[in-house]
Amino acid sequence: MFQRWKDSITPTDIVMWMIGGSMLLMIVWGSVATLVEGKYTGRHWVDFVIFGLAQGSIYALIATGYTMVYGVLRMINFAHGEVFMSGPFTAYYAAAAMYRTDFLDNHPFMALMVIFLVAMSVSTTIAFFLEKVAYRPLRGAPRLIPLITAIGASFFLQYLFRGLYGSGVQAYPVIKVLEGQWMIFGIRILKFQVVVILAAILLMVGLYSFIMLTRVGKAIRAVSEDKEASALMGINVDGMISTTFVIGGMAAGAAGVLYALMFKQVHFFMGFIPGIKAFTAAVLGGIGNIPGAMLGGIFLGLIESVGPSLFLDGLGIPAPYQLKDAIAFTMLVLVLIFRPTGIMGERLAVKKA
């Protein structure tokens, strides 16, 4: 057994482990130095974690869309960031109208429902037609072709919305009931962060149970495992692929509204960076695996928030938050060195091999 393992090691593996090991060493060294320095108190760390959780749950919701589409089609839907943008950007106009008529302040719950409804239906529609128009005609083409198409579709959607709504930044109206903070177990949490985290958890649980417990969910899982066999079993493969896009679009639309609640700005380019981050999260968690994408998203959010202070401050690196993305992607590299299939990708790798 040991002999077999030893034979399978290549020089590349050793170099990669050395790189990974030295990165780990830096991280541990930096963390210890930061903690010893004592610049941040426990309160600060709790704040960092909460900020990271809120950001991470949005990544997680977008990442599920990437991972589900990868599951059924084996392609990265790079236009997913634009699906995410289209919902809240359209819902902004509903929100602004409700704000002008004071409906937003008088019936905040109803207004939020409307915003969610508008955003999710727009994102869902876009995702549905995206698949119909851009990807379905290319079913069976080499894998590179839909990938390039996805990038093209992404540009198309960005500039379509720029043409529709203009290139400026729109400020989301402030929802008064969500301003301010709550004290939960002696921890100060901003109200909208609680809403964002709870809504994200709710949506993810709903999505996961849909995939695991319903007939349609079972059919989607069957398609992602073997398209031909599922077709032979009487599953409507194209229909299931459409359904996957619809579910991904819904999650993205909801994530978009949560994002707008948190940052209060929308513009036509807003989907690009969250899209890239969510893709990273999906790879981090093991692409094709839904709980993996969720875990990857939250992990990435946490690393971005805690990482710069924890790892870099102690090393005396100036302006560590500029390196936030570098840290996030270093984490990705580290995870992929030691677990090439991602955090939860093991089962998938065995099955699909």
Place this chain on the structure above:
Amino acid sequence: MRRLLTILLVFGIIIGLTAMPAVAADKGVVKIRKGEPVHIAYWFVISGANTSLGMDTVRGCEIAIDDFGGKLKGHPVKLSGQDEMCNPEGGQAASSKIASDPSILAAIGSNCSSAATPGAPILWGAGIPTVSPSNTSPTLTAADRGEEFNGYLRTAHNDTIQGAVGAQFAFNKLKIKRAATVHDGSVYAEQLANVFAKTFKELGGTITAQEAVNAGDTDMRPVLTSISTGKPELLYLPIFIAEGGFITRQSKEVAGMEKVKLMGADGIFSPDFYKAAGEAAVGMYHTSPDFTAFGSGYKKFLTAHKDRYGMAPEAPFHAHSYDATMLILNAIDKVAVQHDDGSLTVDRMKLRDQLYATKDFKGLTGTLNCNENGDCADPRIAVYETNIDNVKKGLMPTTPFWKPY
């Protein structure tokens, strides 16, 4: 053997290419036939979060061409434009497009220093001088900026002045002893933050942190939490609209930052920033050109602006852009040679020299004198304070809160 030859050949080409610009001191002559327009181009940020900055300067150019009469020695003046996107990639693309058009005599731009850094050398490589109305980064007109910037001038102030005014205001007027800065990695923001920090320390203050974020970041709460550990009394954020909006809003949500005063610079002195930041911007300070010190023509400009676009200017650099355009048109007027067949010829090198020779030019922003490194501005920087009315109506304050002079 073949491979060796290839390598030698590649090296030869590289050496040849790098040596070429040194030889080509002559930039050629542009011939404008009868009836053809005198073509100048702008490269401004006309998409994305900083659109207001770019459109404000476009309007300045258009009014200047109108005021000039729309014609130059019998030829109509044509203005075309490119989008520099406020980043290095956009600056490179926009300047390459302008450089590829041999009819363009001179350019106005860029808006953002990060776009000018790669862009200005590309333009000068094609013999096109460019006058920027809003680049403020000190390196662009530093003595050691390099020959490739020989075609670059600006009517905007240099940030060695703006940063210092900010620090003096914070220390002398607000009596603040502890300040932090944050920049977004752009040339403009980083150098301005450094000038502020340096002056503030020289005055006797303490800089608690010099942080940085990335352009495109949205979640500023972690970095603000990190800044809060130094207990600053003021946060200086000389960045752009999107990130500035996020920092301003989120600073009210982070423990220990609620009471910290905020000060921005001219990059976020725009109603669009008020949109992005909301009521969190109330009480904030901005350093920006002193509109009350502008020349007598400024009133007439504002009327023309209102008539033509139905709105007040929405960023600080419209007058600088007007001056830059006027500077260029006057220089072309001086060096263009008229011929009997109704055509014009313009020597590119002479045009550049004429621009650099500008002395006592009466512009909207003051009296312009170009020095040998391309700084033409008559810089008067003041500090403005934002009140609730400014945010609600989306109008910038017009009277300075404090002046250093």
